[in-house]
Amino acid sequence: MERYRVVPGPEGYLPPAAALHGVELPLPGQGLVEGSRVEGRTAALAIAERLVSASVPTFFPGPLLLWKSTEEALERGRLVREIAREVGAKVIPMPDYRPKYPMIDPAVEINPNHPNLTIWFNKIDVGVFIGVHCHQANLALKIIRGGTSCFTVALCAHEGHEDANASLRDTDVASLTALLDAVRIVKQGGE
């Protein structure tokens, strides 16, 4: 059977769950790129390449990063801002998960229930989720893949996301520092 590739959409209404196509979560030390398990460093370089070459790369920090002032969260926040600066990315927060009918303000926030609005409004071509609770991230990733052509990245603190186009697992200060290094390497023309 041919390996299923988790490529950007639009897949249409109800994009298939990658897990149902046999995509498995990365093992410790690994990452996912388009549904394939690869070494963590390979995944970081692939993400860095996407970020550097994007027209409107954007970071979407979620509640776990926005509302905590632990030392770890502060340091992760600093690194996210530094990576964003390095690649010229926007930072659009997901401060909570309210659907806020009839509509959120897509210029300044993103929401897991209709994340496509923010992607469309800002013409985002690479979107990076970090600090979003896993079940809400899964929802957002599927909707984005359903209705947009945005390349999605999930920097997950747990086991990664098979519905993202690329994903790291166990994302901590060390892996964000490694991602920042990867971005700098890619900017200088690669290894």
Add this chain to the structure above:
Amino acid sequence: MSLEITRMNPHFADVMPQEYTDLVENGPFGRDFGARDLGSFKELFEEHPMCAGCNLSLAFRIIVASLPNPADTIMVGSTGCNSIAFPQLALHNVHSLFGNQNAIASGLKRGLALRFPDKVKDVVVVAGDGATADIGLDMTLHSWFRGEKFATVMFDNEIYANTGGQESGMTECGEIRNMAPTGKKFNKISVANLAIEAGCAYVAVVTTASPLKISKCFEKAVLVAREIGPTYVQIYTPCPTNLKLKSSESVSLAKERSKGTYQFREHVSPEAEEFLAARAEKTEEQVRVTSKDEEMHSA
């Protein structure tokens, strides 16, 4: 108090939407704002897509502003017009299956007590008359029989408003509704009496004609539920859309009803009475100490 969750990561302060900055700087978390202060602080429930003149949204706004400890409160809603309000609420909330709200709240309250044994966590149920008195009556009554410690609020618009106007058990006898053209054939259920019989420690019946009364009764209901046992507040919230009233006329209707068939009632169990009196005394003592302090400072 769980104020940790309302502290912003400074690395993102510049990109946080204004709404959240306002909530942190001028919201009710950890501050003593109440319904009396509406208009002077950032509310947890502000914009909403409900109909113009909706009394349910008015009651919702008042009770949310009257929560004694919003940072440690979880609200449970049910299907109905309140479920259009809940998505706007900047507070943890659970949307339950129609009628299940008091069962969900029972589990939630017990779970919170196990998970946070050293903290006071308030659980508040808000549901329509159909959800409370008809489809969820079983869940409502049994949570009271079991003595579950949370407050139940009924928004009584005497109709299934959200589904276009069927009669509910709370509709008055003889009343005609959009989808109940022959008129209600039996009397309005007295859920307040059922609540007293079932052992609620505090019960109040109020209307949107008296916002401050709603606020006071609701606050008592939350506090008594915390310490003593189940409580129930029934708020008359006439629906201008279904009753075909002008938006300005619905509060007038509440005013009229509050003088006739929807009069204020309050039941306080002896235990709750004692608790509330002791609390009032303590608050007065605090006020005395504070004003004495202020006198000394200004002297």
